[in-house]
Amino acid sequence: MLPLFAFAVPAVRLFFLSLGLGMVCLASLFGDEPRAKKSLYFPVAGQEWSTVDPEAVGWDKGELDVALEFAIQNRSTGVVVLHDGKIMAERYRDLDRVPAELKQRLIVRTDDRGRAIEDVASCQKSVVSVLVGMAKYKQLLELDASVGTYLGSGWSKASLEQESQIQIRHLLTMTSGLTEQGAFQAAAGTRWKYNTGMYAKLMDVLSKVTNKDRNQLTREWLTEPLGMSDSDWVKRKLVGARTTNQYGFATSARDLARFGLLMLADGNWDGNVLVHDKQYFSESITTSQKQNPFYGYLWWLNRNEFEPNGQKPVLAAPRDMFVAKGKGNRRCWVVPSLGLVVTRLGAPPPDARTFDQEFWKRLMRAKP
Secondary structure, three states, X not given: OOOHHHHHHHHHHHHHHHHHHHHHHHHHHHOOOOOOOOOOOOOOOOOOOOEOOHHHHOOOHHHHHHHHHHHHHOOEEEEEEEEOOEEEEEEEOXXXXXXXXXXXXXXXXEOOOOOEEEXXXXXXXXXXXXXXXXXXXXXXXXXXXXXXXXXXXXXXXXXXXXXXXXXXXXXXXXXXXXXXXOXXXXXXXXXXXXXXXXXXXXXXXXXXXXXOOHHHHHHHXXXXXXXXXXXXXEEOOOOHHHOOOOEEEEEEXXXXXXXXXXXXXXXXXXXXXXXXXXXXHHHHXXXXXXXXXXXXXXXXXXXXXXXXXXXXXXXXXXXOOEEEEEOOOEEEEEEHHHOEEEEEEEOOOOOHHHHHHHHHHHHHXXXX
């Protein structure tokens, strides 16, 4: 006679199989179905970027054209859509038709095809997030170390005791408790406040611990390995007391898409691991503190529907989307569940508050 457990094992397997299928169905219902990792295409520097016909991967080309045309009509200078790394669609505005005053404010220079290279504003924060993760893996800094460990005392306008409590992690998560100018407002870690002035101290830390300037460091660790030949840091023209960060990250829509592709590939690039610290990578695109569920380590998340600080998710987009956001609706959207990277450069749309939602509403009409 067979022992009882011989009959129990198939039943247990059937139970867990049913449970697994149920979880997949629930994920589908709520729009968060995990997508099996496919082999991604990585463009080679100096070679033509491979494209994919939208219809060949199940996308509606007509609806895709509608979405991109909407973006261009709303002051975009360039939009790129990658599917599993290949260019599925892209569109650019004729720069000769951009008003001279606007062009002067927006465009740093053009690439060899005459397309815009722009200071992408706070999209740079997500670039710095990746650099911090690389420095952490190299044991050049620790997230829980005081910022003063690397910059010395007096880097802020807080008292020395207050300042000593501010860690690298607090700058990454916008919870330093300081004003843009570095004055004390709240104890570190107790308040979320978007703070460009204090975020910028992270680049000072990176330069200090690597003994490299921002361009040398970014080129060696990131832009050169990714083939981002149109990207670098530029000194900004100071615009009164409101300018709290003297440097902008200038890049093109295609170069920014390369950066997004690195994130889609979990920090890998064509077989080479660039972001080794997988725990840091995961934490960077996950809610990083209690005060704002939309924020990771200098990345914006689309997973929650709570609306602190006036933020709201792009309801038309998948919930697993994470975003590098810059002023004027400059964007690098990454959607693992669809294998998408979407970038948008340009001027602020006429209705910047609704643009992201309206663009993604149109883009999602094209999906399989």
